[in-house]
Amino acid sequence: MNIIGLTVYFVSILVVTPVLEKGTGWMQHTKSFPTKEICQQEITNKGAAIVAGLVKHFGPVPLYIKDIECLTYNETVQRNTDLGYQKKKEKNLGI
Numbered sequence: 001m002n003i004i005g006l007t008v009y010f011v012s013i014l015v016v017t018p019v020l021e022k023g024t025g026w027m028q029h030t031k032s033f034p035t036k037e038i039c040q041q042e043i044t045n046k047g048a049a050i051v052a053g054l055v056k057h058f059g060p061v062p063l064y065i066k067d068i069e070c071l072t073y074n075e076t077v078q079r080n081t082d083l084g085y086q087k088k089k090e091k092n093l094g095i
Contacts, residue, residue: 008032009039011050012076014067017058022084024066026076027054039070 011029029050033039043050051065071079081087 006034007072008034009036009070009072010076011039011043011047012069012071013051013054013065014069014079015054016064016066017061019058019061024083025085026071026079026083028071028073028076033070036070043068043070 010032013027013029014024015027016024031042033042047068051068054065055063077087
């Protein structure tokens with residue numbers, strides 16, 4: 001995501017579950033990071049807790065974590081598009 005010229009990264013997780021339309025998809029954690037390196041350090045330090053939170057969110061639904069990376073919002077959208085999901089129309093915030 002680029003906010004006023006600033007690129008931020010998110011912990012992004014490739015999940016496989018029957019809940020998703022295509023069975024597989026990239027999900028992003030809500031916390032952003034100013035650099036990819038800091039984001040990767042978050043995965044090193046708290047990756048297990050982030051994954052545990054995601055598993056808890058899905059509850060009893062079968063869930064397989066296929067990959068975990070630091071990606072921008074646009075990179076995640078593109079990867080999900082590559083998986084067959086349609087891009088959502090961007091909202092005009094009137095700014």
